Amino acid sequence: MIEAPNKRSAQIDVFVGQPGGMLKALHALQSQSEANFLSPADIKLVASKFGVPVAKVWGTVTFYSLFATTPRGRHIIRVCENAPCHVVGASDILAALEQHLKIRAGGTTTDGLFTLEATSCLGVCGVAPAIMIDSTVYGNLTKEQLPALLAEYRQEAQA
Amino acid sequence: MTIELTINERIVCVAEGSTVLDACAKAGVKIPTLCYHPDQQIKANCRICLVEVSGQRSLQPACAYPAQSGMAVYTSTPRVREARKTILELMLASHPRACLECPRNLKCELQLLANELNISESPFPRYERQVPADLSTPSLKRVPEKCINCRRCVHACLVTQGIGILYTSERGQETVVQTVGREPLGDLSCVLCGQCLQVCPVGAITEIDDTDKVWAALADPKKHTLVQVAPAIRVALGEEFGQDPGGIVTGKLVSALRMLGFDKVFDTDFTADLTIIEEGHEFLERLKEGESLPLITSCSPGWIKFAEHNFPNLLRHLSTCKSPQQMFGALAKTYYAQSSGHNPRDIYVVSVMPCTAKKFEARRPEMQDSVYPDVDVVLTTRELARMLKQAGIVWEALAEEAFDTPLGISTGAGVIFGATGGVMEAALRTVYEVVTGEELGRLDFTAVRGMEGIKEADIEVGKQAIRVGVAHGLQNARLLMEQVERGESPYHFIEIMCCPGGCIGGGGQPIPTTNAIRQKRIAATYLADESMVLRKSHQNPAVTTLYEEFLKRPLGLRSHELLHTHYTPRTK
Amino acid sequence: MKYYRAHVLICSGSNCAIKGCQTIKDALVAVLNKHELQSEIKVVDTGCLGWCEQGPSMVIYPEGVMYSRLKNSDMDEIVTEHLLKGRFVHRLMTQSTDTLGLASPLNMTPFFQKQRRVVLKNCGLINPERLEDYIHAGGYTALATALDKYAPEEIIAMVLDAGLRGRGGAGFLTGKKWSYTKAALGEPKYLICNADEGEPGTFKDRLILEGDPHLIVEGMAIAAYAIGASKGIIYVRGEYDLSIKRMEQAVLQARENGILGEGVLGSGFNFDIEVCAGAGAYVCGEETALIESIEGNRGEPRFKPPYPAEKGLWGLPTCVNNVETLANIPAIIENSPTWYRSLGTENSPGTKVFTLTGNITNSGLIEVPMGITLREIIYDIGGGIPQGRRFKMAQTGGTSGGCLAEEHLDLPMDYDSLASHGSSLGSGALLIMDDSHCILDLTHCFLKFFVHESCGKCTPCREGTPALYKLIGKMTAGQGNQDDLELIHRLARTMQDSSLCALGQTAPVPVLSAFRHFWPEVEAHMTGNCLAHKCFSGRGSKHDH
Numbered sequence A: 001m002i003e004a005p006n007k008r009s010a011q012i013d014v015f016v017g018q019p020g021g022m023l024k025a026l027h028a029l030q031s032q033s034e035a036n037f038l039s040p041a042d043i044k045l046v047a048s049k050f051g052v053p054v055a056k057v058w059g060t061v062t063f064y065s066l067f068a069t070t071p072r073g074r075h076i077i078r079v080c081e082n083a084p085c086h087v088v089g090a091s092d093i094l095a096a097l098e099q100h101l102k103i104r105a106g107g108t109t110t111d112g113l114f115t116l117e118a119t120s121c122l123g124v125c126g127v128a129p130a131i132m133i134d135s136t137v138y139g140n141l142t143k144e145q146l147p148a149l150l151a152e153y154r155q156e157a158q159a
Numbered sequence B: 001m002t003i004e005l006t007i008n009e010r011i012v013c014v015a016e017g018s019t020v021l022d023a024c025a026k027a028g029v030k031i032p033t034l035c036y037h038p039d040q041q042i043k044a045n046c047r048i049c050l051v052e053v054s055g056q057r058s059l060q061p062a063c064a065y066p067a068q069s070g071m072a073v074y075t076s077t078p079r080v081r082e083a084r085k086t087i088l089e090l091m092l093a094s095h096p097r098a099c100l101e102c103p104r105n106l107k108c109e110l111q112l113l114a115n116e117l118n119i120s121e122s123p124f125p126r127y128e129r130q131v132p133a134d135l136s137t138p139s140l141k142r143v144p145e146k147c148i149n150c151r152r153c154v155h156a157c158l159v160t161q162g163i164g165i166l167y168t169s170e171r172g173q174e175t176v177v178q179t180v181g182r183e184p185l186g187d188l189s190c191v192l193c194g195q196c197l198q199v200c201p202v203g204a205i206t207e208i209d210d211t212d213k214v215w216a217a218l219a220d221p222k223k224h225t226l227v228q229v230a231p232a233i234r235v236a237l238g239e240e241f242g243q244d245p246g247g248i249v250t251g252k253l254v255s256a257l258r259m260l261g262f263d264k265v266f267d268t269d270f271t272a273d274l275t276i277i278e279e280g281h282e283f284l285e286r287l288k289e290g291e292s293l294p295l296i297t298s299c300s301p302g303w304i305k306f307a308e309h310n311f312p313n314l315l316r317h318l319s320t321c322k323s324p325q326q327m328f329g330a331l332a333k334t335y336y337a338q339s340s341g342h343n344p345r346d347i348y349v350v351s352v353m354p355c356t357a358k359k360f361e362a363r364r365p366e367m368q369d370s371v372y373p374d375v376d377v378v379l380t381t382r383e384l385a386r387m388l389k390q391a392g393i394v395w396e397a398l399a400e401e402a403f404d405t406p407l408g409i410s411t412g413a414g415v416i417f418g419a420t421g422g423v424m425e426a427a428l429r430t431v432y433e434v435v436t437g438e439e440l441g442r443l444d445f446t447a448v449r450g451m452e453g454i455k456e457a458d459i460e461v462g463k464q465a466i467r468v469g470v471a472h473g474l475q476n477a478r479l480l481m482e483q484v485e486r487g488e489s490p491y492h493f494i495e496i497m498c499c500p501g502g503c504i505g506g507g508g509q510p511i512p513t514t515n516a517i518r519q520k521r522i523a524a525t526y527l528a529d530e531s532m533v534l535r536k537s538h539q540n541p542a543v544t545t546l547y548e549e550f551l552k553r554p555l556g557l558r559s560h561e562l563l564h565t566h567y568t569p570r571t572k
Numbered sequence C: 001m002k003y004y005r006a007h008v009l010i011c012s013g014s015n016c017a018i019k020g021c022q023t024i025k026d027a028l029v030a031v032l033n034k035h036e037l038q039s040e041i042k043v044v045d046t047g048c049l050g051w052c053e054q055g056p057s058m059v060i061y062p063e064g065v066m067y068s069r070l071k072n073s074d075m076d077e078i079v080t081e082h083l084l085k086g087r088f089v090h091r092l093m094t095q096s097t098d099t100l101g102l103a104s105p106l107n108m109t110p111f112f113q114k115q116r117r118v119v120l121k122n123c124g125l126i127n128p129e130r131l132e133d134y135i136h137a138g139g140y141t142a143l144a145t146a147l148d149k150y151a152p153e154e155i156i157a158m159v160l161d162a163g164l165r166g167r168g169g170a171g172f173l174t175g176k177k178w179s180y181t182k183a184a185l186g187e188p189k190y191l192i193c194n195a196d197e198g199e200p201g202t203f204k205d206r207l208i209l210e211g212d213p214h215l216i217v218e219g220m221a222i223a224a225y226a227i228g229a230s231k232g233i234i235y236v237r238g239e240y241d242l243s244i245k246r247m248e249q250a251v252l253q254a255r256e257n258g259i260l261g262e263g264v265l266g267s268g269f270n271f272d273i274e275v276c277a278g279a280g281a282y283v284c285g286e287e288t289a290l291i292e293s294i295e296g297n298r299g300e301p302r303f304k305p306p307y308p309a310e311k312g313l314w315g316l317p318t319c320v321n322n323v324e325t326l327a328n329i330p331a332i333i334e335n336s337p338t339w340y341r342s343l344g345t346e347n348s349p350g351t352k353v354f355t356l357t358g359n360i361t362n363s364g365l366i367e368v369p370m371g372i373t374l375r376e377i378i379y380d381i382g383g384g385i386p387q388g389r390r391f392k393m394a395q396t397g398g399t400s401g402g403c404l405a406e407e408h409l410d411l412p413m414d415y416d417s418l419a420s421h422g423s424s425l426g427s428g429a430l431l432i433m434d435d436s437h438c439i440l441d442l443t444h445c446f447l448k449f450f451v452h453e454s455c456g457k458c459t460p461c462r463e464g465t466p467a468l469y470k471l472i473g474k475m476t477a478g479q480g481n482q483d484d485l486e487l488i489h490r491l492a493r494t495m496q497d498s499s500l501c502a503l504g505q506t507a508p509v510p511v512l513s514a515f516r517h518f519w520p521e522v523e524a525h526m527t528g529n530c531l532a533h534k535c536f537s538g539r540g541s542k543h544d545h
């Protein structure tokens, strides 16, 4: 459910003036979005609360890779592309995901369930190759494990 | 305290707090710069100004690095030259390099620098930024693919103007200056002041070129073409032809316009004088009634748009007077048409303005009180220069001529409209004499002159003590408006000009327009005022005749129809 | 206090959590309940044990036996054999690879034998969600000692004496940095703990935050006392959900127990901490970019000078320290600088936490004295290169570091030795690569990281990084020529010399390092040969999407 705007607005008030408050507000708004993104209304809201021009908030939002300004899938799959994962087969994982989901990195599946993102190191290289689906990490992956993994999310979505 | 350092082994002394760039300038060494702008904070992002500094492992940007005592700086070592060359080549690799098609051709800092550094191509892989151009407004054209990310426009819009329409977005190679959501300027609260354009080193922001429309009108035998020139043009146009800033070129300007083929060459100063009469009376009326004070001037279209977007509840404070440009157009197609026997349909009014926002103003739907648009087309100073060059007019060879009458007759009060504080000073000269019936001893209200952001003055007008405020640059305007909003404004009358320094520093003026250059244009403006025989608007004989023959009286019915307007609240 | 006859510690760091620790724990609890052992045996969630490759793992105390690669079905056996009958389940015991499969208790496996745990001393041994556990392990005594016994200047002097160097990458003397901030004018002063860890191959800070969050609170409080900061901020990278949660929890607990807030531990010193989250930008680890980010801006580095010590967050004096740096502080105060100097080398005292990744048998987190050789790390601790392949190279300090080849295996791991070989200790990432990899393909991969992470502020890095990436890509596609090589060199020099921050300055390092140590292999590409058979062969380069 999309919450009433005044409620969202009240939620953000606590972050104003805090160190790191603007990023916290943006995280909070994005996490409430069904489509995992910050809408123009969100950006306006943050700008007016923090007393900065909308273009500046836009500049901030587009800078950080965890924020999106266009709708994304319900689940974000992040595939690390950096060397520690690369040397143990990350590119195969990414290729397999692209094939399985029928999208390229950066794309969203037609059912709106998954967005696939190629990212920098996720800090879980101890179990490389690793991916994150939302905030859950899956490590020591082989491409054979992927279909079953994704099936779980699909099932959950249907339930 | 001064400190001593060496630049290329030569000793130079500079004040403490100077940068290496300052020291180099003092030593007679030119350091290439791009992101540096003398009126802005240091950004240190383009890296073209790198020099070797003793004791530093890597090269350091001269624009940002503090000069220190005993420091040794080298500005043209092989290492420095290689770095500069590489950096410039990198910029060129992601720049369209379509110089021939660019309005900034031959006046682009990137192009000039490439020439100075002897670079004509880039060996690096080409990168094309996929960002569409923005042609949504009548004033400005934004072509982000030409942007070199110096961020001078960001500073101009956010800090100088306090608006923040443009900001750096994305990251890595996709980094580019953008509006929120990449929306066109026309859908935003951009005031079209062109201050961003004025600081852009390349052709990423330019004015919309309307010269073709003017050429067409001049060539059309059915059209009776009138041109009006704003006060700020005469102290700036010479710069487009290589003259030093600060020259007064009124006579050449007039003869050049005649040579272009205009049927009549008139002066916006005439309607500036008229504005003073109308606005002066409006002020006295409000003062008497005690209503909607402070009264705020309305000649600056960027400021008007700003007020409409940001202070929609305070619009009643704005003078209802149209700007001199629009008053001129309205009279041209009524009063002048009648008295000269031309059909207003055939009259074509061109204005030469220091301002990009004027292009927008002329298109406002409310600005056609004669049924026809008051003003048909607005040219900036730069566009006029372009036409003169195109016509093969040799600047040095131009004779000096005088404006046509009657709409070319003006006073010194009209001239100073071009500088911040000028409208206020002109108004005070008139208001004082109208109210007291006495002649003003000293005409110069120096307190309202100069580049200080907010100025104020107290004047005794008869028994009434009047306090006036003057702001230029919208960041300063905002401060005064917030006072008004809180009900704490101490002023009776406020002059606001959108651009720093007033119209002489407008977005349509020759590039570069820095604060130092603004000061020279301001000085020239007051010189021009002093050289005039008549220096008070109410002394303008043509204005007097206009009232006698046509308008009858200030704030009368005709005035209301033709010379006054209303404002539209807009969203932020 | 309730007495348990045995404690089962289950690793709940995110590396293991992903391998199903939670379900293992549930299974174990179910079996314990079945045998009605719940009042005798305590199951504890703990931080990472470091041996990520082998997860999920558990350690049973008092014996100190570690079981790894666990499945839910193993729980029955562990409970009936080990916990009821006292017999070790050898089949599941953590195997050391160089012995003949003889299982040994935890501290005896080579993986742990060469380690010296100062920073990680509690990780895996206490429940990080409980303040009591931290205090039982001796926590907050260093803070109490500092506040009671020493003046701020004395703390700074101790840290200087200990010779502690910043663990965030640059290796700057921590005591010196503190003295600058202390001397700077302006109130309040800020202490920022840099937990933006984003260097590829690095996850030490995450595991410290997850495994021992109070250690960071304590380290920060001591640092703040020393420099006169009243406000602390921990900036944790946005992806580290569990670290953020644990730190928030620890700060709350500390606040509730008088360790943070007005009058820390009853002294006259006031200090509190806020936890901030990043949003996905490696460059925000750079201290001035981090400050910008906290202020709500794009995370772009600032020009220095002024340094943060003078003008940092909101223009006020600010000290930025890495997680691991701060984690060393309590031990220095507690044990003396002399003790600290007894570890490690002359110019790089103390221990260093490394994260081992890549083609290595035991990947994971280790803590060793500075000066240990690369060979010891790879072969003794790391268990060597798997699948019978040969060591080709190691990248130290993450992608911003540099590469070392076989001839450097006996190089001592410390700041200066690595720097003298064009590499760096950096964040402590150690990426091991075997001989199946192509140097140019790897370089291309390293560069892609910088292309993605360049903030875009300055020209040499914004435009140079992608240019370098494309030029190397040209070589991996078999289209490189002599002119390209010259261009690459010129570009690399300029980026190092002209970029605004260390990101752009170090982006060319992998290229230079590759050219320096693997020139024949690079050159072979110019004549159409990829010795590792990774490049060309119709696929061009693998990273171009």
Ligand SMILES: Cc1cc2nc3c(=O)[nH]c(=O)nc-3n(C[C@H](O)[C@H](O)[C@H](O)COP(=O)(O)O)c2cc1C
Pocket: C165, C166, C167, C168, C169, C170, C171, C172, C174, C177, C194, C195, C196, C197, C198, C199, C282, C283, C284, C285, C286, C287, C288, C320, C321, C322, C323, C325, C326, C501, C502, C503
């Ligand atoms: C691009 C870049 C990324 C950095 N990332 C980190 C980081 O993730 N964590 C960190 O502690 N320091 C990082 N640093 C170093 C910091 O700028 C800073 O030197 C460090 O936090 C100081 O802490 P220390 O003195 O305790 O090492 C990074 C530097 C650069 C240039």
Ligand code: SF4
Pocket: B140, B156, B157, B161, B163, B164, B165, B166, B189, B190, B191, B192, B193, B194, B195, B196, B197
């Ligand atoms: S024209 Fe003025 S308001 Fe519009 S973007 Fe440029 S500086 Fe900002």
Ligand code: SF4
Pocket: B146, B147, B148, B149, B150, B151, B152, B153, B154, B177, B196, B199, B200, B201, B202, B204, B205
């Ligand atoms: S648009 Fe012009 S002024 Fe603005 S950043 Fe780009 S090049 Fe600079």
Ligand code: SF4
Pocket: C283, C300, C301, C453, C454, C455, C456, C457, C458, C459, C461, C462, C499, C500, C501, C502, C503, C504, C505
């Ligand atoms: S070197 Fe790169 S990351 Fe650093 S300021 Fe320049 S563009 Fe940004």
Ligand code: FES
Pocket: A080, A081, A082, A083, A084, A085, A086, A120, A121, A122, A123, A124, A125, A128, A130, C200, C201, C202
């Ligand atoms: S390199 Fe892939 S998670 Fe760190």
Ligand code: FES
Pocket: B032, B033, B034, B035, B036, B043, B044, B045, B046, B047, B048, B049, B050, B061, B062, B063, B064
């Ligand atoms: S002019 Fe100095 S860095 Fe741009």
